[in-house]
Amino acid sequence: MTDPLILFDLLLAGSIVALAVAVLSVRDLFTAIVVFIVFGLLSALAWARLAAPDVALAEAAIGTGVTGALLLKTLHHLRHFSDGQTQDAARDLTAVQPVPMGVTVANAAFCGLVALGLAVAFLGAPQAGPGFDALVSDAMPHSGVAHPVTAVLLNFRAYDTLMEVVVLLAAVIAVWQIERGLTEAPAPALGMVWAGFARLTLPAIVVIGTYLLWKGAEAPGGAFQGGAVLAAVGLLLLLSRLYVPQPSHRGLARWAFVLGTGVFAGVALLVTGGGRVAFQYPPEHAKTLILLIEGLVTISIAVTLAALFHGREPVALNAPESRHDT
């Protein structure tokens, strides 16, 4: 008795494929961004439908909220490139050069090979096999948490998760290397709509982000979802200029960037010894350690994503050739 769900699935899958084609084929950058935001929204629905609420939460928070705002800011950055060369520079940057035929053919061949490989892997895989469900549920009592996804992410497969946090750290280091400078434009007075929106939503987002982090131990949620939601707080603070980054805040920001990675790696190394290897938490302390790691990683993720959105190291620059703009 799955008939109504099949109807739903066909509609959803058809829309997602159509949106994927649209986002690749549309020429107008703004339209492409909006289509991509909608694509993220429907992907979140698809993940929910695939019974993966953890992924759906992350997709809803990152795919629709943070990425959309980030892409729109990038487009704005391209448009108002700098005072003198606004339109010309933007047109140069966004001009689409015709791609040589050989490149297209090579790309198509490569994509075909990848698709073929995926098809072979899919058809060759044992159909409706048991997967790792049994292994995970056997090991759950030793994990320290009650939610299997959190157990896999922060205990059984913690090394992989540590590397994911490192990726964010590397990204913010690279951005701070490339872009420096302050927001030169004086902060204009906030409108009534703005002040009201920020006042209403900011506390609610803080509560929801913390809630997602807290319930990650026994239900879908966790550090990445909570961090992404809390990053939205940072985005709103930056957008509404309730918070303006200052050079003197860099030290604190750096500590926040490395906090998650540092504590995660530190805990992993400190639990070694006495017959245990790295990342092998003692079962009696596993829950405490996982909650500690998750809480600090959440702070790091939120601050890092917000810093990536701001997109530059707040340094007072005196050089007149600085090309930084608002």
Next chain:
Amino acid sequence: MSGWLEVWLVLCAAGVLATLGAALWRVWRGPARADRMMAAQLVGTGGVAVLMLLAPAQGWAVLDVALVLAMLAALAAVGFVKSSTPDGAGDPEEDDPELAMTDPDTRSGSDAG
């Protein structure tokens, strides 16, 4: 699937999803940028409705996804309004050419590629 109520709710979810096709059409056709962005916001609102209708059949954790979507789907609109004003003030009532209801193709467009 168990019970006619869940079947009915899933059918309702499929119906809401189908109506979002109209919003997708508006995202695609525009013509103004505000039209596209408001259609994306409509998909966000509809997505919240779809998730809530699916929750009984799909598990109650889906409600958390709806909660996050409801809070954060508006972030794109905020970013849009902010990025549409050159000084970043984001006052919707400011007289700004980029927010005006013009066809983006006929503007002295910088984004037409």
